Amino acid sequence: MSSNSTEDDLCAPDDTLCRVREHQQAVIIVPTLLLFGSLVTILALILLRYCPERTRPRVTARQSYNPSSHRHTQRHRHSHSHSRHLQGIDAPPGLNPLEHEELPMSVQQVQQNVKPIPVALHQTSTERHLEAFSQVTALPVSFPIKPNNAVSLYRARMGSRDVVLSVLKETANSSEKQHFLGFASFVSGLGPHPFIPTLMGVISVQPPFTMVVEELQHRDLLGFLWKCRQDNSGLESPYEMTEQRIFTMARQVASALNYLHSQSCIHGNMGARSILVSSNLTAKLWGFGTAYRRTQNNSSGEVEVMELKKWQAPEVLARRGATQSSDVWSFGILLYEMATLGDAPFSELMATELLQHLQRGKHLRRPAACSNSLHAIIRSCCQWNPQQRPSTSGLIGQLQAGENSANGRTVLRAPEPINIERYIREAGYGEGYNYAVL
Known part of the structure; x- marks a missing residue:
């Protein structure tokens, strides 16, 4: 008699549970082990295939x-x-x-x-x-x-x-x-x-x-202007400023400002302290802290009050908010800084007196040895009425024309080196400080 017949004889004809127990090893356990082994093998292959890529740093936008x-x-x-x-x-x-x-x-x-x-x-x-x-x-x-x-x-x-x-x-x-x-x-x-x-x-x-x-070798424009005050006669020095160079550097800054305005962004901190100068005397616009804070602050007035008032347009001083025309006013103050080799604007006034001074129709004093064309651009930028100020694209054209006809040989000089303590007082530096030196 076969072995199968012997095993069947051990169980009653109607005892199903007995028959399952007799055949469980061949019918259940072995196939289950084979299936588990196959899954483990497949998982190991997947890990070997994809693990190296997971260890590499991933770049996201x-x-x-x-x-x-x-x-x-x-x-x-x-x-x-x-x-x-x-x-x-x-x-x-x-x-x-x-x-x-x-x-x-x-x-x-x-x-x-x-x-x-x-x-x-x-x-x-x-x-x-x-x-x-x-x-x-x-x-x-x-x-x-x-x-x-x-x-x-x-x-x-x-x-x-x-x-x-x-x-x-x-x-x-x-x-x-x-x-x-x-x-x-x-x-x-x-x-x-x-x-x-x-x-x-x-x-x-x-x-x-x-x-x-x-890194821009000459760092901020304000410090560069102060170095131009030094007597460099007889030396091949990069610390020289001519009126033609003023037009060139100002045109470069105006180009960056025009680009900023094209993105509906107001700089809000224009000034020589926010301009950086490269080794070949290219001027680049920086100092974007105010522009960023404005995107994070619902009240533009709270932003502008933190900055230096002597560079601000009248409407900003009056808490009516900054506009692109306000940047153009500050650009005019920047031109004044360049023409005076870093003098503080409205140095004869306290910052708290400036708005009333402007309301009476007063203007920035004309820098010594400033040509009519450069002074005309400064005056046009610093018009009381924002609508009368030029656009940044218009400024670029005016500066280009001035650059073509300006004196590129006569080096500008200042009567004396800068006095830091006096400058801080005349510029109206207080608790609001946003100096953009790199």
């Missing part, structure tokens, strides 16, 4: 940075298309020991070896080597007024380029972190322009949060 507390304007959303020109990278370990500071960026590999990738304000970007930044040194503050205690500034080399690192301090609170990342997002949204400092990227994946911007 800048739009991924979207804190709920940030109000992004329509202009800012429209400008996202420019972010494709920027490059981003993960925070290099070499930055961790630094004490920290203030400026825009995300790091990338040496420029020649890296393909352009979108900047990542809230995610990682490409890998970064320890030697990404070299020759890192603290950037001295040249203007001793109320520094930003939340950030630290450093000068460094990134590949073959000189850059400035603005690093958020580890002691920064949540509000300061939000402001830092929000400002970085705002600046990156402005997009590239030849007369705006190049934003190299923003490190925001992990502390220390860092912005990286190209």
